[in-house]
Amino acid sequence: MSISIGNRILLGFTAVILVILALGLYALAQIGEVRRSTDLIVSRDLAVMHQLEGIREGQRRMSDLHDEATTRFFLRALNREVPAKEEPTIGWRRAASATETALAGAITNVNEYRTQSQSAERAAAWQRIGEILTAAGVELRGIRTTTERQFQALDASDLATVQSAETALEQAKESFVRTMASAREALDEAIAAGQRRVGEVYEESRISTMAALATCVVMALAITGLIRRSVSRPLESVMAFVGRIGEGDLTGRIADASRDEFGRLGSVLNQMVEGLRQLASQNRAATANLNAAAAEIRASAQEQAASVEEQFAAVQETAATVDEITHAGAQIGKRAQEVIATAQATAQTSQAGLRAVDETARAMDAIREQSEAVAGNIVALSEKTQAIGEIIATVNDVSERTHLLALNAAIEAAAAGESGRSFAVVASEMKALADQAKESTAQVRALLGDIQRGINSSVMLTEEAVKRVALGKERSDTTHATIEEITARVQESVQTFQQIVASTNQQQLGIEQVMGALQNIRQASQQTAAGTRQVETAAANLSELATALTALAERYRL
Template identity: 60%
Template sequence: MSVSTRIAAGFAALTAILLALGVYALVQIGDVRHTVDMIVERDLASMEALNRIDHALSRKVEQRASLVQAFLTGDNSRVREATTGWRNAVEEAQRGIAEQERAAETYRDNSVTGARSELWARMARQLAEGDRALKQTRADVETQLAAIAAGDRAAVLATEADIVRDHAATVGRIGQARETLNVAIERGRDATRDVYNASRISIILGLMVAIVVAIAVAVTTRRSIVRPLDAFMGFVGRIGEGNLSTTTDVTGADELGRLGRTLNDMVGGLRTIATQNRAATNDLNAATTEIRASTQEQAASVEEQLAAVQETAATVDEITHSGAQITRRAQEVIAQAQATAQVSNAGLTAVADTARAMDAIREQAEAVATNIVALSEKTQAIGDIIATVNDVSERSHLLALNASIEAAAAGEQGRSFAIVASEMKQLADQAKGATRNVRSILGDIQRGINSSVMLTEEAVKRVASGKERTDAGHAAIEELATRVQENVQTFQQIVASTNQQQIGIEQVTIALQNIREASQQTAASTRQLDQAASDLGELSRTLVGLTERYRL
């Protein structure tokens, strides 16, 4: 039975009991009223009937006394009038006695109590005796009237004693009936009181029964509703404390049973959600730890990259200084070659000076060749550094891509992490573009260096050839001057190439500065990423703490 049906049934039962009690009370009140009305109506009617009988008997006596007095005084008209009045009074008295006797017989058959029935029977007997005495009195008075009609005074006076005796008997019987009626009235009061008390006791008993039934219905309703609700409250309290390992035992086909099954389903869903949240939080914590380790590795790599860029910049500065020194030395060689060309016309005396100058030129050319070789090696080192920077940028790009994926998986909490990953990707793209520019510039520098090496080697060979020809004699001086002039032009080309190299190195320096700034930005972004990963780790630990409070 459902809860609403039980409540409706209990309410209907109480309503039915109260309705039955009300109907019973109305019936009892109706019985009491009927009994009282019947008793009062009968008693009053009997009392009025006896009063009418007494009044008729009194008029009868008055009329007979007036009759006798009129006879004694000889007033015949008054005798006739008194005779008529007497007969009317006697007939009224007889009629009243007969009616009351019949009423007493009727009241005896359907009396309220047995005592009143006996009293009504006694009253009927007393009235019957009074009627007989009245009939005897009437017979005596008729005899007296006959004597009056005969004018026999003695006979009239002689019947007076019998008339008074019979009248006294009639009045006595009517008095006894009145006394019987008074006793019946007392018994009627007692009967009315008994009926009232019985009705009151029965109504009180019915009210007590209604109260007991109402209490039973309330207790039953409370037992079937409040106890399951108390169980639900305790169950919900345990759920609020985080205990998801229990279920409620309140089941059934009613509303409370459906509520219990719904709560069990809810706890099952909460248990599943808590398990999934715990697993997801643990995964998030592990992923955050890995991201933070990756960001720390990336920060270390960026620091190494920044150090390598700074070292490369220092190397490029050294190359710049070496290029400037080569330029100065090449200019000095040009000046010496021009001096040699001017002095070569002086004669053989200048051959020795020329040879020594050629030796100096050869030594300087070898020094230039050595510096150019060193410069080539350093440009090769720069190429390796650029390869390293390119590798770092590709790794940064890959890390940024992984960070973006993890941020997308983190949802709203990973938005700041996604911004950091985007900035990191842009920095990696900038670094990669800068490395391509630097690699192109280094290719130009390498080609210039190779050309300078070839030119330097050729210059050395020519200086050696010039020295041999100087030894050969004066005839070769003109050729030497020509060659010296050619060497001047060659060194001018070397100077021009060195200047171009200097320009390329300056561009490399600018690129390295850009790389260094990009590396610094990458380092700052990496620190922000590390801070975001730390915040995410703190959030994941907080989530782990929240999920641990649920006992599965």
């Protein structure tokens, strides 16, 4: 269905409103029908009732005028004075004509009502009223005929005829009154039948209105069910898809080609899943690179630790050698003193001093070679720390990219609303891991800075030691030449050996300085070893972090 959800709800609401409006119009029509029937029945009943009252009133008027006419007759017969006014007979005739006219009109109306009656009961009642009024018309004509005959007898002063007519008129009047009473009773029955018909019409209208209401309710429920079905089914499909995504399944897609909100939501979810799939792939690749970099850092740190251990061992050996040189210098001084004391042993002592100087020169060469080896190791260590710094920069860049990916995932999850809450949790975990990786790289970088500074200091100290060893070598060469000169010039042995003593003292001072430098180198080596262990620990932590990121990335199926 290509109609949007809002339009579906609007159409459903419009349909329900139309159904309610149709129900209201039908109810108004039924109410109008009830009112029309009631008004028609009541108006007819009231019209006939007024006509019957008019006929009865005309009959009483006729009776009054008749009585007045007979009273005038008897007054004249008794020679009594008669009031001067219109003759009652004239008024009686007018009243009789009006009464007959009203009776004829009532009969006409009753017959018309009978043909237009709304029920058989009402038709029967109108027919009975018509029959009664017809009989009353016959009686009224009889009363008029008898009264006219009596008026003629009054004019002829025929008292016997007047009295006989009076008796007949009394009987006729009583019969007419009874007939009109029957007509009124029949009218009451017609009114009761009309009331019953009104009740029937009301009941029919009520039943039909309730049936229409039930039909409208059924239609409204059907419309609501259709709208709910058109909304709930796509919504259940989307919720199932989102549930699979929350479980880590990124392999599916929503196959919804509709152009409504659910179709657009499916497109957005498909785009989001595609972005998450790419993010997971990039995360896996970055995690693999991070794991490899961590392994390289750890291997490099282990190699550096081994190199530092070797450097420390070389420094220990150099210190031992310099200590031996110190003892040798002390022996040379002692021997020089002995040469001064005993000039006779000058040649022998010179030979011993020459051998000692040769040993010193070899020791100096060994010290220089070891110092150069230490300097080379320190330079190699500096290059490895620089390589570690580059690797840490790469790891930091990976963590920043992971942080950016986590931020983008959080934005996408926030845009998805309630459906993207699980992705917000994943993005938060990825962000926390990226922050932890960044903090670890910052710690490793700080440690590498300390190591680099220590290495630079060690390089400077090693270069100073090499220079001092070279100076000691030069002095050893000078001592060697001096001893050879002593050997050639025995006469100057005392003075020469004094110079040897002085040179030996200076050599002792240089060797002590070399010992101090070696102590500094040993301390720097110890610090370098500690820093290397810290780098190795940081590399292990980084490897664990990479393993955790790998496990997190493996949660999603691509």
